[in-house]
Amino acid sequence: MPPALPALDCWFLTGVTATGKSRIALALADRLGAEIISLDSMAIYRGMDIGTAKPTPEQQAAVPHHLIDIIEPSEDYSVAQYVDAAHAKIAEIRGRGREALFVGGTPLYLKALLRGLFEGPPANWELRQEIEREVAEVGNEALHARLEQIDPVAASAIHVRDTRRLIRALEVFRATGLPISHQQMEFDDARSAAECRVFVLRRPKPEQSARINERVEEMAERGLIExxxxxxxxxxxxxxxxxxxxxxxxxxxxxxxxxDRASMLERIKTRTRQFAKRQGVWFRSLLECRFVDIEGEVDAAALAEQIVAAAPRSVAGPQ
Structure with missing residues:
Protein backbone atom coordinates (compact mmCIF):
# COMPACT_ATOMS: atom_id res chain seq x y z
CA MET A 1 0.00 0.00 0.00
CA PRO A 2 1.42 3.44 -0.88
CA PRO A 3 2.52 5.80 1.90
CA ALA A 4 0.16 8.44 3.24
CA LEU A 5 -0.20 11.36 0.85
CA PRO A 6 -0.29 14.93 2.25
CA ALA A 7 -3.25 15.88 0.04
CA LEU A 8 -5.61 13.17 1.25
CA ASP A 9 -7.09 15.26 4.03
CA CYS A 10 -7.26 18.51 2.07
CA TRP A 11 -10.45 20.03 0.67
CA PHE A 12 -11.22 19.92 -3.06
CA LEU A 13 -13.75 21.94 -5.05
CA THR A 14 -13.82 20.92 -8.68
CA GLY A 15 -16.11 20.49 -11.67
CA VAL A 16 -16.11 20.91 -15.42
CA THR A 17 -15.20 24.21 -17.01
CA ALA A 18 -17.62 27.16 -16.58
CA THR A 19 -19.46 25.58 -13.64
CA GLY A 20 -18.84 28.61 -11.43
CA LYS A 21 -16.14 27.28 -9.12
CA SER A 22 -14.18 30.47 -8.44
CA ARG A 23 -16.91 32.46 -6.67
CA ILE A 24 -18.05 29.50 -4.60
CA ALA A 25 -14.43 28.72 -3.73
CA LEU A 26 -14.00 32.14 -2.12
CA ALA A 27 -16.99 31.52 0.15
CA LEU A 28 -15.78 28.03 1.02
CA ALA A 29 -12.26 29.27 1.75
CA ASP A 30 -13.69 31.95 4.03
CA ARG A 31 -15.81 29.37 5.84
CA LEU A 32 -12.88 26.99 6.30
CA GLY A 33 -10.14 29.50 7.04
CA ALA A 34 -8.37 28.12 3.96
CA GLU A 35 -5.92 29.21 1.32
CA ILE A 36 -6.56 28.13 -2.27
CA ILE A 37 -4.19 25.97 -4.31
CA SER A 38 -4.99 26.02 -8.02
CA LEU A 39 -5.99 22.65 -9.49
CA ASP A 40 -5.70 23.92 -13.05
CA SER A 41 -3.02 22.77 -15.48
CA MET A 42 -3.22 26.00 -17.51
CA ALA A 43 -3.45 28.60 -14.71
CA ILE A 44 0.22 27.90 -14.01
CA TYR A 45 1.22 29.89 -17.12
CA ARG A 46 1.99 33.58 -16.89
CA GLY A 47 0.04 35.76 -19.28
CA MET A 48 -2.58 33.13 -20.09
CA ASP A 49 -5.27 34.86 -18.08
CA ILE A 50 -8.42 35.35 -20.14
CA GLY A 51 -8.44 32.08 -22.06
CA THR A 52 -7.90 30.02 -18.91
CA ALA A 53 -10.53 31.91 -16.85
CA LYS A 54 -7.89 32.50 -14.21
CA PRO A 55 -9.13 33.96 -10.89
CA THR A 56 -9.18 37.73 -11.13
CA PRO A 57 -6.67 39.91 -9.22
CA GLU A 58 -9.54 40.87 -6.90
CA GLN A 59 -10.35 37.22 -6.17
CA GLN A 60 -6.69 36.42 -5.59
CA ALA A 61 -6.44 39.39 -3.21
CA ALA A 62 -9.49 38.27 -1.24
CA VAL A 63 -8.01 34.81 -0.48
CA PRO A 64 -4.37 33.73 -0.93
CA HIS A 65 -4.01 31.67 -4.13
CA HIS A 66 -1.08 29.40 -4.96
CA LEU A 67 0.39 27.70 -8.08
CA ILE A 68 -0.87 30.41 -10.42
CA ASP A 69 1.52 32.24 -12.81
CA ILE A 70 4.53 30.11 -11.90
CA ILE A 71 6.10 29.42 -15.33
CA GLU A 72 6.29 30.85 -18.84
CA PRO A 73 3.99 29.52 -21.60
CA SER A 74 7.03 28.33 -23.54
CA GLU A 75 7.91 25.87 -20.76
CA ASP A 76 6.49 22.38 -20.25
CA TYR A 77 5.24 21.26 -16.86
CA SER A 78 4.58 17.68 -15.79
CA VAL A 79 2.07 16.17 -13.41
CA ALA A 80 4.95 15.05 -11.19
CA GLN A 81 6.24 18.63 -10.96
CA TYR A 82 2.76 19.83 -10.02
CA VAL A 83 2.35 17.20 -7.30
CA ASP A 84 5.70 18.10 -5.77
CA ALA A 85 4.84 21.80 -5.80
CA ALA A 86 1.38 21.16 -4.36
CA HIS A 87 2.76 19.09 -1.48
CA ALA A 88 5.18 21.91 -0.65
CA LYS A 89 2.32 24.42 -0.61
CA ILE A 90 0.23 22.17 1.63
CA ALA A 91 3.08 22.12 4.16
CA GLU A 92 3.42 25.92 4.01
CA ILE A 93 -0.30 26.49 4.48
CA ARG A 94 -0.56 24.04 7.37
CA GLY A 95 2.46 25.71 8.94
CA ARG A 96 0.33 28.86 9.11
CA GLY A 97 -2.45 26.92 10.84
CA ARG A 98 -4.81 27.13 7.85
CA GLU A 99 -6.65 24.62 5.67
CA ALA A 100 -5.64 23.83 2.08
CA LEU A 101 -8.44 24.05 -0.48
CA PHE A 102 -7.74 22.86 -4.04
CA VAL A 103 -9.87 24.58 -6.68
CA GLY A 104 -9.89 23.87 -10.40
CA GLY A 105 -10.90 21.42 -13.07
CA THR A 106 -7.89 19.29 -14.03
CA PRO A 107 -8.88 15.70 -13.15
CA LEU A 108 -5.41 14.29 -13.78
CA TYR A 109 -3.97 16.60 -11.12
CA LEU A 110 -6.80 15.64 -8.77
CA LYS A 111 -6.21 11.94 -9.23
CA ALA A 112 -2.45 12.27 -8.75
CA LEU A 113 -2.97 14.15 -5.49
CA LEU A 114 -5.47 11.65 -4.13
CA ARG A 115 -3.83 8.40 -5.21
CA GLY A 116 -0.24 9.12 -6.16
CA LEU A 117 1.39 8.76 -9.56
CA PHE A 118 1.23 5.57 -11.60
CA GLU A 119 4.41 4.95 -13.56
CA GLY A 120 3.20 1.81 -15.34
CA PRO A 121 5.24 -1.05 -16.77
CA PRO A 122 8.76 -0.43 -18.08
CA ALA A 123 9.09 1.09 -21.53
CA ASN A 124 8.80 -1.37 -24.41
CA TRP A 125 11.01 0.37 -26.96
CA GLU A 126 10.17 -1.98 -29.81
CA LEU A 127 6.45 -1.38 -29.40
CA ARG A 128 6.99 2.33 -28.91
CA GLN A 129 8.93 2.63 -32.16
CA GLU A 130 6.24 0.65 -33.95
CA ILE A 131 3.55 3.06 -32.71
CA GLU A 132 5.72 6.05 -33.59
CA ARG A 133 5.85 4.76 -37.17
CA GLU A 134 2.06 4.42 -37.17
CA VAL A 135 1.69 8.02 -36.00
CA ALA A 136 3.91 9.14 -38.87
CA GLU A 137 1.82 7.11 -41.34
CA VAL A 138 -1.78 7.71 -40.24
CA GLY A 139 -1.59 10.71 -37.88
CA ASN A 140 -2.55 11.47 -34.29
CA GLU A 141 -6.28 11.56 -34.96
CA ALA A 142 -6.42 7.96 -36.14
CA LEU A 143 -4.35 6.74 -33.18
CA HIS A 144 -6.48 8.74 -30.75
CA ALA A 145 -9.61 7.15 -32.24
CA ARG A 146 -8.11 3.71 -31.56
CA LEU A 147 -7.40 4.70 -27.97
CA GLU A 148 -11.00 5.86 -27.53
CA GLN A 149 -12.14 2.35 -28.49
CA ILE A 150 -9.86 0.49 -26.07
CA ASP A 151 -9.60 3.02 -23.23
CA PRO A 152 -12.14 5.87 -23.30
CA VAL A 153 -11.12 7.10 -19.83
CA ALA A 154 -7.49 7.55 -20.89
CA ALA A 155 -8.55 9.03 -24.23
CA SER A 156 -10.67 11.62 -22.42
CA ALA A 157 -7.58 12.85 -20.60
CA ILE A 158 -5.09 12.76 -23.47
CA HIS A 159 -5.27 15.53 -26.04
CA VAL A 160 -5.19 14.35 -29.63
CA ARG A 161 -1.96 16.31 -30.18
CA ASP A 162 -0.24 15.01 -27.06
CA THR A 163 1.76 12.46 -29.03
CA ARG A 164 3.97 11.34 -26.15
CA ARG A 165 1.12 10.34 -23.83
CA LEU A 166 -0.92 8.91 -26.70
CA ILE A 167 1.94 6.60 -27.68
CA ARG A 168 2.51 5.58 -24.07
CA ALA A 169 -1.16 4.62 -23.54
CA LEU A 170 -1.20 2.50 -26.69
CA GLU A 171 2.16 0.97 -25.79
CA VAL A 172 0.92 -0.13 -22.35
CA PHE A 173 -2.22 -1.66 -23.83
CA ARG A 174 -0.33 -3.60 -26.48
CA ALA A 175 2.30 -4.77 -23.99
CA THR A 176 -0.12 -5.88 -21.25
CA GLY A 177 -3.50 -6.34 -22.93
CA LEU A 178 -5.03 -4.00 -20.34
CA PRO A 179 -5.99 -0.32 -20.67
CA ILE A 180 -3.63 1.98 -18.82
CA SER A 181 -6.55 3.61 -16.97
CA HIS A 182 -7.63 0.21 -15.59
CA GLN A 183 -4.12 -0.47 -14.37
CA GLN A 184 -4.03 2.94 -12.74
CA MET A 185 -7.25 2.18 -10.92
CA GLU A 186 -5.95 -1.18 -9.74
CA PHE A 187 -2.79 0.50 -8.50
CA ASP A 188 -4.74 3.23 -6.77
CA ASP A 189 -5.90 3.00 -3.19
CA ALA A 190 -9.25 4.64 -3.81
CA ARG A 191 -11.65 5.57 -1.04
CA SER A 192 -15.37 6.23 -1.18
CA ALA A 193 -16.84 9.69 -1.59
CA ALA A 194 -18.17 9.51 1.96
CA GLU A 195 -14.60 9.31 3.24
CA CYS A 196 -13.30 12.28 1.26
CA ARG A 197 -13.61 16.04 0.95
CA VAL A 198 -13.78 16.06 -2.84
CA PHE A 199 -16.79 18.03 -4.07
CA VAL A 200 -17.66 18.23 -7.78
CA LEU A 201 -20.03 20.99 -8.83
CA ARG A 202 -22.47 19.82 -11.51
CA ARG A 203 -25.06 21.74 -13.50
CA PRO A 204 -27.80 20.48 -15.89
CA LYS A 205 -26.29 19.80 -19.30
CA PRO A 206 -28.28 22.48 -21.24
CA GLU A 207 -27.37 25.10 -18.66
CA GLN A 208 -23.74 24.03 -18.68
CA SER A 209 -23.55 24.29 -22.46
CA ALA A 210 -25.14 27.75 -22.37
CA ARG A 211 -22.64 28.89 -19.73
CA ILE A 212 -19.76 27.67 -21.89
CA ASN A 213 -21.05 29.57 -24.91
CA GLU A 214 -21.49 32.72 -22.83
CA ARG A 215 -18.01 32.40 -21.37
CA VAL A 216 -16.40 32.12 -24.79
CA GLU A 217 -18.19 35.26 -26.01
CA GLU A 218 -17.17 37.05 -22.81
CA MET A 219 -13.53 36.01 -23.24
CA ALA A 220 -13.53 37.44 -26.75
CA GLU A 221 -15.00 40.71 -25.47
CA ARG A 222 -12.41 40.90 -22.67
CA GLY A 223 -9.52 40.61 -25.13
CA LEU A 224 -8.65 36.97 -25.76
CA ILE A 225 -7.36 37.78 -29.25
CA GLU A 226 -5.14 40.56 -27.91
CA ASP A 260 -12.73 34.17 -39.59
CA ARG A 261 -13.85 35.48 -36.20
CA ALA A 262 -17.22 33.70 -36.23
CA SER A 263 -15.80 30.27 -37.05
CA MET A 264 -13.05 30.81 -34.48
CA LEU A 265 -15.60 31.42 -31.73
CA GLU A 266 -17.77 28.49 -32.77
CA ARG A 267 -14.76 26.18 -32.83
CA ILE A 268 -13.73 27.32 -29.34
CA LYS A 269 -17.26 26.70 -28.06
CA THR A 270 -17.33 23.22 -29.59
CA ARG A 271 -13.90 22.28 -28.24
CA THR A 272 -14.80 23.62 -24.78
CA ARG A 273 -17.97 21.51 -24.68
CA GLN A 274 -15.94 18.48 -25.75
CA PHE A 275 -13.37 19.27 -23.07
CA ALA A 276 -16.11 19.52 -20.44
CA LYS A 277 -17.44 16.14 -21.52
CA ARG A 278 -13.98 14.59 -21.07
CA GLN A 279 -13.69 16.19 -17.64
CA GLY A 280 -17.04 14.66 -16.67
CA VAL A 281 -15.87 11.19 -17.71
CA TRP A 282 -12.85 11.54 -15.45
CA PHE A 283 -14.81 12.78 -12.44
CA ARG A 284 -17.31 9.92 -12.75
CA SER A 285 -14.42 7.45 -12.81
CA LEU A 286 -13.05 8.67 -9.46
CA LEU A 287 -14.75 7.04 -6.48
CA GLU A 288 -13.63 9.86 -4.20
CA CYS A 289 -15.84 12.43 -5.94
CA ARG A 290 -19.09 13.60 -4.39
CA PHE A 291 -21.32 15.48 -6.82
CA VAL A 292 -23.07 18.69 -5.77
CA ASP A 293 -25.91 19.59 -8.14
CA ILE A 294 -26.48 23.31 -8.61
CA GLU A 295 -28.57 25.40 -10.97
CA GLY A 296 -28.93 29.06 -11.84
CA GLU A 297 -27.62 31.75 -9.49
CA VAL A 298 -26.12 30.12 -6.43
CA ASP A 299 -25.94 31.47 -2.87
CA ALA A 300 -22.24 30.86 -2.43
CA ALA A 301 -22.20 31.19 1.37
CA ALA A 302 -25.13 28.80 1.78
CA LEU A 303 -23.54 26.28 -0.57
CA ALA A 304 -20.27 26.50 1.35
CA GLU A 305 -22.17 25.65 4.54
CA GLN A 306 -23.82 22.72 2.76
CA ILE A 307 -20.45 21.38 1.62
CA VAL A 308 -18.89 21.68 5.07
CA ALA A 309 -21.88 19.94 6.65
CA ALA A 310 -21.62 17.05 4.16
CA ALA A 311 -17.89 16.49 4.66
CA PRO A 312 -16.49 13.87 7.04
CA ARG A 313 -15.09 15.36 10.25
CA SER A 314 -11.69 13.78 9.62
CA VAL A 315 -10.06 12.05 6.70
CA ALA A 316 -7.57 9.27 7.36
CA GLY A 317 -5.02 8.42 4.71
CA PRO A 318 -3.73 4.94 3.95
CA GLN A 319 -1.47 3.44 6.57
Missing part, protein backbone atom coordinates in the same frame (compact mmCIF):
# COMPACT_ATOMS: atom_id res chain seq x y z
CA UNK A 227 -3.87 38.21 -25.18
CA UNK A 228 -2.78 35.63 -27.75
CA UNK A 229 -1.16 38.37 -29.86
CA UNK A 230 0.96 39.37 -26.85
CA UNK A 231 1.90 35.77 -26.07
CA UNK A 232 3.02 35.06 -29.64
CA UNK A 233 4.62 38.43 -30.45
CA UNK A 234 8.06 38.47 -32.07
CA UNK A 235 7.76 34.88 -33.24
CA UNK A 236 7.32 33.37 -29.78
CA UNK A 237 5.59 29.99 -29.59
CA UNK A 238 3.51 28.39 -26.87
CA UNK A 239 5.11 25.28 -25.38
CA UNK A 240 3.75 21.79 -25.99
CA UNK A 241 1.70 21.81 -22.78
CA UNK A 242 0.41 25.38 -22.93
CA UNK A 243 -0.65 25.00 -26.56
CA UNK A 244 -3.19 22.38 -25.46
CA UNK A 245 -5.27 25.03 -23.69
CA UNK A 246 -8.66 25.28 -25.35
CA UNK A 247 -9.06 28.43 -27.43
CA UNK A 248 -5.47 29.46 -27.97
CA UNK A 249 -4.83 27.40 -31.09
CA UNK A 250 -8.07 28.66 -32.65
CA UNK A 251 -7.07 32.27 -32.03
CA UNK A 252 -3.63 31.59 -33.53
CA UNK A 253 -5.36 30.18 -36.62
CA UNK A 254 -7.55 33.30 -36.76
CA UNK A 255 -4.51 35.58 -36.53
CA UNK A 256 -2.87 33.59 -39.34
CA UNK A 257 -5.92 34.14 -41.55
CA UNK A 258 -6.98 30.49 -41.44
CA UNK A 259 -10.34 31.25 -39.78
Missing amino acids: EVERLTANGRLLGRTASQAVGYREVIEFLAGQR
